Structure formats: structure tokens, C-alpha cells
Amino acid sequence: xxxxxxxxxxxKYANGAERVDxxxxxxxELIDNIEAxxxxxxxxxxxxxxxxxxxxxxxxxxxxxxGLLQKLEPDTEVHFITAISGGLL
Amino acid sequence: xxxxxxxxxxxxxxxxxxxxxxxYDKVTGRAIYGGxxxxxxxxxxxxxxxxxxxxxxxxxxxxxxxAMEGVFAVITGADMPKAESKLxxxxxxxxxxxxxxxxLMADTKVLYKGHPVAAIAAVDRYTAEEAAxxxxxxxxxxxxxxxxxxxxxxxxxxxxxxxxxxxxxxxxHNTNMAAHVRHEFGDVEDAMSxxxxxxxxxxxxxxxxxxxxxxxNATATWDEEDRIKVWTSxxxxxxxxTQIAGILQVNVSQVKVTPLEIGGGxxxxxxxxxxxxxxxxxxxxxxxxxxxxxxxxxxxxTGPTPGAxxxxxxGADADGKLTAATADIWFEAGANPGAFIGPxxxxxxxxxxxxxxxxxxxxxxxxxxxxxxxxxxGSPQVAFAMESAIDELCEKAGxxxxxxxxxxxxxxxxxxxDGVLFSKIGMEEVLEAAQQSxxxxxxxxxxxxGKKRGxxxxxxxxxxxxxxxxxxxxxxxxGTVQLTEGxxxxxxxxxxxxxxxxxxxxxxxxxxxxxxxxxxxxxxxDVTGGSRTTYATGYACWIAANNLVEVLKDRVAVLWDIxxxxxxxxxxxxxxxxxxxxTIGFKELAGKLDxxxxxxxxxxxxxxxxxxxxxxxxxxxxxxxIETGKTDVIRYTAIQxxxxxxxxxYVEGQLQGGSVQGIGWALNEEYFxxxxxxxxxxxxxxxxxxxSLDLPLIETVLVEVPNPLHPYGVRGVGETPICPPIPxxxxxxQDALGKRLYNTPMNAGSILxxxx
Numbered sequence: 001x002x003x004x005x006x007x008x009x010x011x012k013y014a015n016g017a018e019r020v021d022x023x024x025x026x027x028x029e030l031i032d033n034i035e036a037x038x039x040x041x042x043x044x045x046x047x048x049x050x051x052x053x054x055x056x057x058x059x060x061x062x063x064x065x066x067g068l069l070q071k072l073e074p075d076t077e078v079h080f081i082t083a084i085s086g087g088l089l
Numbered sequence: 090x091x092x093x094x095x096x097x098x099x100x101x102x103x104x105x106x107x108x109x110x111x112x113y114d115k116v117t118g119r120a121i122y123g124g125x126x127x128x129x130x131x132x133x134x135x136x137x138x139x140x141x142x143x144x145x146x147x148x149x150x151x152x153x154x155x156a157m158e159g160v161f162a163v164i165t166g167a168d169m170p171k172a173e174s175k176l177x178x179x180x181x182x183x184x185x186x187x188x189x190x191x192x193l194m195a196d197t198k199v200l201y202k203g204h205p206v207a208a209i210a211a212v213d214r215y216t217a218e219e220a221a222x223x224x225x226x227x228x229x230x231x232x233x234x235x236x237x238x239x240x241x242x243x244x245x246x247x248x249x250x251x252x253x254x255x256x257x258x259x260x261x262h263n264t265n266m267a268a269h270v271r272h273e274f275g276d277v278e279d280a281m282s283x284x285x286x287x288x289x290x291x292x293x294x295x296x297x298x299x300x301x302x303x304x305x306n307a308t309a310t311w312d313e314e315d316r317i318k319v320w321t322s323x324x325x326x327x328x329x330x331t332q333i334a335g336i337l338q339v340n341v342s343q344v345k346v347t348p349l350e351i352g353g354g355x356x357x358x359x360x361x362x363x364x365x366x367x368x369x370x371x372x373x374x375x376x377x378x379x380x381x382x383x384x385x386x387x388x389x390x391t392g393p394t395p396g397a398x399x400x401x402x403x404g405a406d407a408d409g410k411l412t413a414a415t416a417d418i419w420f421e422a423g424a425n426p427g428a429f430i431g432p433x434x435x436x437x438x439x440x441x442x443x444x445x446x447x448x449x450x451x452x453x454x455x456x457x458x459x460x461x462x463x464x465x466x467g468s469p470q471v472a473f474a475m476e477s478a479i480d481e482l483c484e485k486a487g488x489x490x491x492x493x494x495x496x497x498x499x500x501x502x503x504x505x506x507d508g509v510l511f512s513k514i515g516m517e518e519v520l521e522a523a524q525q526s527x528x529x530x531x532x533x534x535x536x537x538x539g540k541k542r543g544x545x546x547x548x549x550x551x552x553x554x555x556x557x558x559x560x561x562x563x564x565x566x567x568g569t570v571q572l573t574e575g576x577x578x579x580x581x582x583x584x585x586x587x588x589x590x591x592x593x594x595x596x597x598x599x600x601x602x603x604x605x606x607x608x609x610x611x612x613x614x615d616v617t618g619g620s621r622t623t624y625a626t627g628y629a630c631w632i633a634a635n636n637l638v639e640v641l642k643d644r645v646a647v648l649w650d651i652x653x654x655x656x657x658x659x660x661x662x663x664x665x666x667x668x669x670x671x672t673i674g675f676k677e678l679a680g681k682l683d684x685x686x687x688x689x690x691x692x693x694x695x696x697x698x699x700x701x702x703x704x705x706x707x708x709x710x711x712x713x714x715i716e717t718g719k720t721d722v723i724r725y726t727a728i729q730x731x732x733x734x735x736x737x738x739y740v741e742g743q744l745q746g747g748s749v750q751g752i753g754w755a756l757n758e759e760y761f762x763x764x765x766x767x768x769x770x771x772x773x774x775x776x777x778x779x780x781s782l783d784l785p786l787i788e789t790v791l792v793e794v795p796n797p798l799h800p801y802g803v804r805g806v807g808e809t810p811i812c813p814p815i816p817x818x819x820x821x822x823q824d825a826l827g828k829r830l831y832n833t834p835m836n837a838g839s840i841l842x843x844x845x
Contacts, residue, residue: 005508008257008270008271008272008273009257009258009270009271010258012258018273018274044258052176053176053177053178053183054176054178054183058509060510061509061510061511061512061699062555062698062699062798063554063555063698063699064698065555065556065696065697065698077510079507079508079509081431081435081507081508081509082270082430082431082432082434082435083178083183083431
């Protein structure tokens with residue numbers, strides 16, 4: 001079970017919850033399961049079957065470089081934050 | 090799964106200080122920079138720039154310029170390929186090619202003073218400049234906005250009609266607000282209301298420039314097969330290639346970028362400016378085109394860092410424990426979206442453990458140049474606000490500010506303001522080293538008559554990044570190794586890369602000959618930025634070196650007619666596991682390779698998640714002339730967790746350089762804007778940066794807490810040191826005068842005003 005820290009803008013889809021527990025083996029499944037439980041979230045996280053540009057997924061302590069293929073260990077924390085530089089060139 | 094490494098200490102090359110391979114070329118002038126580029130048939134390009142900060146373009150007449158003798162090509166916004174308005178991931182940052190294109194050449198509207206409206210290529214620079222004066226542009230001048238407060242007013246002039254702002258996930262139209270993000274954890278309201286001590290203050294900062302000495306430049310050819318070659322000063326040949334291809338709407342394989350030596354960048358040479366324009370002028374003229382930017386244009390049109398308005402509120406309990414914090418952060422993006430509010434949110438509370446936090450950040454368009462990364466983009470601004478507020482909270486409550494920082498220091502398991510947990514970090518070790526430093530344990534001394542002295546401290550943080558890097562190795566017959574790596578060398582990284590290889594192979598750093606490759610000679614490598622280069626490209630070099638050992642073990646197995654698994658390698662010597670007396674050194678083996686299978690090569694590549702969080706504390710002693718308001722820094726020390734210092738001289742140089750840039754930002758530097766959006770101080774004469782004559786030796790203390798994510802324990806180091814200087818100086822001014830300044834620059838005029 002992963003603990004997902006919802007971005008503030010997505011908390012409205014989960015009754016204001018700061019974090020939700022979601023069963024998933026990888027990031028793709030995790031996002032699908034969040035969407036199933038809290039409809040409206042996925043379009044903020046995924047575009048063209050990839051993490052949205054400008055968004056980074058933090059799994060544990062580090063920003064994954066595997067995108068939706070990132071495997072999830074049991075009891076992992078997942079955050080979705082502004083990608084790395086957060087800047088537009 | 091992320092690989093982790095145990096810390097080591099028995100290095101032979103790592104931690105030494107060999108002379109950099111490019112040193113002699115640099116000091117003798119033999120190194121090739123963009124300004125040195127010459128090609129057969131080369132012509133010069135220049136831009137025609139808007140005199141207005143905000144205006145509709147009614148018409149452009151280039152006919153007189155095109156008719157001028159010696160002019161080969163003229164382009165305007167109409168010649169720019171039309172890119173889709175869509176966000177594309179660029180590794181370190183993102184790009185919207187429509188906006189990126191419009192930044193380089195206005196289409197129907199100019200958005201900042203100096204915005205190019207046309208470009209001309211002619212036989213020489215002077216002919217091109219004369220032709221530029223013949224271009225007639227008719228403008229419909231619009232009111233401009235140059236700060237976030239004015240830009241967000243209901244009746245503010247709107248920069249981009251098609252901008253859709255994102256306000257906490259909701260679309261907003263007819264706005265200059267590109268984005269509003271929030272991070273909130275715990276019960277901030279309850280914690281703040283029950284705090285024994287609180288403080289709330291507003292801080293304002295002007296835009297400042299990276300101040301690199303070498304101008305932006307590009308030389309480009311566009312040939313008959315639609316192959317584009319670009320020679321340029323860039324912080325990343327591959328990201329530059331991606332940008333050029335996207336703006337010109339061609340495939341990346343059509344573009345070859347050769348990075349030349351670089352005379353400073355500090356983030357400002359990650360975006361491209363002249364490269365696509367030179368390519369288009371080459372396409373139109375059929376000749377190679379060279380463009381070199383003049384200093385005024387560098388200030389007016391390229392990469393400053395955001396000006397900012399920030400409100401910080403802190404709450405602490407009676408025992409001196411931080412319990413709550415809020416931060417409202419408005420950053421100037423310039424003329425297109427993309428201020429660094431994300432990194433600002435990551436960094437603002439990072440040195441502290443605070444259970445209840447809220448951060449709101451706004452990315453706001455103004456009629457100024459589009460901001461670019463500048464050394465820890467977003468972090469120095471919030472460090473100024475947060476570290477000033479921390480000191481003032483301590484003053485109010487009567488607490489020792491060093492002890493307060495120690496008692497509230499972040500550690501493994503602390504959450505950053507955006508919620509992310511820290512792994513092994515060195516904040517506590519940095520604070521311990523700071524307290525034991527020669528500077529902290531020495532008195533500041535008495536001020537001469539007419540002057541006052543003060544000491545200030547401040548923390549700083551940058552998260553550091555990993556990303557993609559590549560390296561190639563090949564063994565020469567004389568036993569040296571040729572290294573080709575993809576990171577442009579800004580601060581001595583070539584020698585650090587060579588040292589990674591040398592340590593593995595048992596060679597000296599000078600046995601490894603490093604070269605920075607172009608986009609067709611080495612694998613993809615992300616920018617030299619984000620404090621990633623020594624960490625990530627060094628890691629790739631380490632992998633390549635270990636792969637080379639495996640290649641050479643095969644050759645030794647052939648030489649001795651044994652199984653490869655029976656070959657051992659230690660300290661540059663191959664040996665037989667079965668017969669201990671059977672050995673051959675690396676160099677001797679290199680001379681025998683022709684009979685053992687020929688060339689021995691290897692590659693290494695990485696795509697890394699993190700470079701390990703970087704924390705620092707700075708101590709500043711200043712002396713203020715009460716009559717003139719002039720501030721002199723009389724002693725300065727930077728203390729930082731650097732993981733492992735591969736080449737300590739260049740690590741110290743990063744700490745010193747970052748400190749100096751931060752001191753300049755604190756005391757003097759600013760974009761001084763007129764009401765009509767013109768920068769009034771766009772020269773190095775009027776834009777006051779500190780020189781060696783202004784400053785004492787910057788002392789450094791390297792705290793080495795090895796990063797478990799790197800084989801040698803390297804942490805990113807380049808960006809953290811620009812974060813503490815601004816608040817350290819502000820806190821020192823308060824200590825000297827009993828007056829606190831809330832705006833930068835804290836120049837002589839501001840100090841005299843505060844003393845009234």
C-alpha cells in the first residue's frame with residue numbers, strides 16, 4: 001500500500017484529504033487507482049500516457065526517472081510536485 | 090531501486106588537487122570561445138530590437154535594409170516556424186516552443202524592451218548594424234507593468250491574450266498570473282494561533298542578472314540537406330539541440346551542436362537566444378552566420394532571475410521550537426510564464442523541521458525579459474525572507490539565533506515544505522562545523538571611528554538534481570585514456586571527470602585526457618546545471634571506467650590464455666588469481682592491445698534520481714561607514730556539506746563564487762527600471778557587481794558527509810552557496826545598526842535611509 005500525498009489542487013477530489021492510501025505495484029496502477037477512488041485526478045497527472053510535463057513523481061526520497069513504469073515498494077510514499085527546475089525556458 | 094554505496098576513505102586520486110587539463114589554454118588565450126569562431130564565407134548577424142517594453146507591431150518595413158549593399162538576409166517574426174503552444178519536458182525544466190520562439194523574435198507584439206523584431210545578416214558586423222537602422226517599425230505603444238503588484242491588478246495591461254492561468258487547478262483567462270500553487274501540511278491555523286511567539290514580515294527583491302562575462306553567441310550553418318550545425322556557448326549541447334530543433338520545427342537529428350568553451354553561465358546559458366536566429370539567417374543567405382550579443386542586450390533581453398515579493402509568518406513555542414510557518418511568494422516571470430516558484434517552495438523551509446506549514450506561490454508575467462535559471466533559481470530569494478524572519482523572531486523572543494537554528498535543524502526524516510522526506514542529509518553537521526569554525530570562535534573586533542561592525546549568519550539549501558549523463562573511454566597505446574564526456578565545463582568539471590576515471594583505473598588524473606563532446610560524439614547528457622555535473626557525469630565516467638576494466642580483463646585473459654574470471658584488477662595492475670606473480674600494469678597492457686583484439690573502448694551512462702540535498706551556513710562580518718552608508722565585508726566564511734570533494738580546489742571555488750554572487754545581490758545589484766519598463770543601468774559600469782578589490786578572501790569549510798547515492802559520495806555543491814549570503818548580510822546589518830532592511834539591494838542609499 002502506497003501513501004500518496006495529494007497535490008493541494010487535487011485534494012478537492014478527495015474530500016480535502018492531504019494523503020490517501022492506494023494499493024499499487026507501479027505508478028501507472030497507482031494513478032489509475034487514485035482516479036477510480038477519486039475521479040478527476042488522473043487528467044492532472046497524466047498526459048499522452050506519460051506523467052504530465054512539468055510534473056515530477058517523488059517515490060520515497062527521490063524523483064523517479066522511470067515515469068509510469070516506476071515500481072512501488074510496499075509502504076512507499078509518493079508525492080507529485082513541480083518537476084525539478086520548475087521553470088520554463 | 091536506487092543503488093547505494095558505503096563511504097570510502099582510501100582514495101589515491103579523489104581528494105587531490107591536480108592542475109586542470111584546460112588550464113594552460115585558458116590562461117594563455119588558446120582556448121576557443123564563440124567569439125573566436127571563423128568559417129569560410131562567414132557573415133555577421135545582428136538584431137533589430139524594440140525600444141518599447143510593451144507595444145503592438147503595426148508594421149515592419151525591411152526593404153531599405155534588404156536593398157543595402159553587403160546585406161545577405163533579413164528575417165522577422167513572419168520567418169519563424171510556427172510551433173504548437175504545448176509544454177514539453179526538457180529534462181532540467183520544460184519548454185513551450187511557441188513561447189520560446191516568441192521570446193527570440195516578436196510576432197505581432199513586443200513584450201519587453203529590447204525584444205527582437207528583425208534580424209539581419211551582412212558581410213560584417215558594422216554593415217549589419219547600419220542596415221538594422223534602416224528597418225522601419227511602426228508601434229502602437231501599450232502601458233507596461235514591471236512588478237507583481239501592478240501586474241495582478243484588475244485593470245493591469247495583459248501581456249499574453251492567449252494565456253490560460255492555472256489557479257490551484259482552475260483555468261483563469263485574461264490574466265498575467267500564469268500559475269498559483271500551494272503546499273499545505275498539518276494544521277497551520279491552529280499551530281499559529283497557539284504559538285507563544287510569532288512574526289510576520291514582507292520582503293521585496295529586484296531582478297538581478299547572472300553577470301557572466303562572456304556574451305551570448307552562436308555561429309550556425311544550414312546546408313542544402315537541411316542539416317544545421319551550431320557552435321555556441323551553452324550549458325548543455327543536447328538541451329540546446331532540443332530547443333533549436335523545437336523552435337525551428339525540425340528533427341533533433343538534423344541539428345548538431347558543438348559546445349565551445351564557456352565564459353560563465355550560472356544557469357543563464359541553458360536557454361538559447363541567437364542559435365535559431367543564426368540558423369535561419371544562414372538558411373536564407375546560404376552562408377555561415379555568426380552573432381555575438383552586446384552587453385546592453387544581455388541585460389535587457391536575457392536571463393535575469395525573478396524579482397520577488399514575499400510574506401513570511403513564523404510561529405514558535407515558548408521553548409524555542411518552530412511550530413508553524415506560512416510563505417506567500419510572488420515571482421516575476423518576465424514576459425513569458427516560468428518563474429521558479431516550484432523550487433522556491435521546495436527550499437523555503439528546508440533547513441528547518443516544522444510540523445505545520447503552508448506555501449503559496451504565484452508565477453506572474455511582467456514586461457521584463459523572460460527569467461532564466463540563476464544558481465539555485467528561487468532559493469536565494471526565499472532564503473533572504475526566511476532567514477531574516479528567523480533572526481528577527483529570535484531577537485523578539487530573546488533567543489540565540491545559532492542555537493535556535495541548531496535546535497530546529499532538519500535531519501533525516503524531516504519533511505520539506507512540499508512534503509517530501511529527507512534521507513541522509515548534513516544540516517546538523519554543517520551547523521556543528523560552523524560553531525567550531527575559526528570565524529565563529531573569533532571576535533569581530535572593534536570598529537574604527539565612524540564605522541559600525543556586525544556579524545550575521547544564515548542557512549541555505551538546494552536540492553540538487555541527477556538526470557542523464559554519458560561518457561566514452563578509449564585506451565591509447567601509450568597507456569593514457571581518452572575521455573569524451575557530455576557536460577560542458579564551467580567550473581573545472583573536466584578534471585573532476587578525469588579523476589573519477591583515474592581513481593578506478595589506477596592512473597593519474599593527467600593520464601586521462603578529457604574532452605567535452607558535441608552532440609554527435611557522445612551520448613545524451615543533460616545541462617551543466619542543477620549542481621548535477623560532477624555527481625551525474627562523474628558517475629557515468631565511473632561506470633565507463635569499470636566497464637573498461639572488464640574489456641581489458643578480456644584482453645589479459647587472451648594474453649595469459651586463462652579464463653577472464655581468473656583475472657583480478659587492483660590499483661592499475663591486472664593479476665592472475667591462480668598465479669599471484671603473474672601481473673601486468675595498465676600502461677604495459679595498453680601497449681600490447683594491437684595483438685589482443687585492437688582498440689579497447691567503453692561507455693557509461695546514467696539517468697539519476699537525485700544528487701543528494703545540499704545544506705550550507707555562511708558567516709558574514711561587515712563594517713558600515715555611518716556617514717556614507719557603504720558596507721564592506723571584512724570577513725566571510727562559507728560552510729557546506731559537499732559529500733565528498735573530488736577536487737577540493739574547485740569545490741572551494743564553487744563556495745567562493747556563490748558567496749560573491751550572493752554578496753553582490755545583497756549589497757548592490759538590481760534591475761533599476763524606469764516607469765516605462767526600461768532598465769536604466771544596463772552596463773557593467775552602472776550594474777555594480779563586486780570585484781576582487783571589494784572583498785576579503787572567502788574562507789571555506791568543506792563538511793564531508795558522503796552521499797550514499799554516488800560511488801565516491803559526491804553531492805551537488807554549486808548552487809547552495811548563493812543562498813545564505815543575502816540573509817547573512819541582512820542579519821549582519823541588523824547586528825551592526827540595530828536596523829533591519831527588508832528589501833534588496835541593501836545599498837548605501839538604503840542604509841542611510843534606515844539610519845534617518
